[in-house]
């Protein structure tokens with residue numbers, strides 16, 4: 001399924017260009033994980049607790 005565009009996408013990418021850590025905060029089910037996975041660098045590893 002095609003995802004809806006996220007208005008913060010470019011802002012997140014811009015921040016990641018100069019930062020090692022980015023906090024993506026928001027309520028449950030708003031799409032944080034989906035956005036993080038879509039924007040993470042190729043070859044990066046997804047880790048989560050529990």
Ligand SMILES: Nc1ncnc2c1ncn2[C@@H]1O[C@H](COP(=O)(O)OP(=O)(O)O)[C@@H](O)[C@H]1O
Nearest residue numbers: 002003004005027028029030031032033034035
């Ligand atoms: N951009 C999007 N367009 C359509 N559906 C989305 C989008 N982002 C997330 N979803 C859907 O919404 C649900 C919650 O997304 P998820 O990334 O797990 O949220 P969170 O990590 O914030 O709890 C999932 O079913 C996911 O497929």
Ligand SMILES: [Mg+2]
Nearest residue numbers: 029032033034
């Ligand atoms: Mg999540």
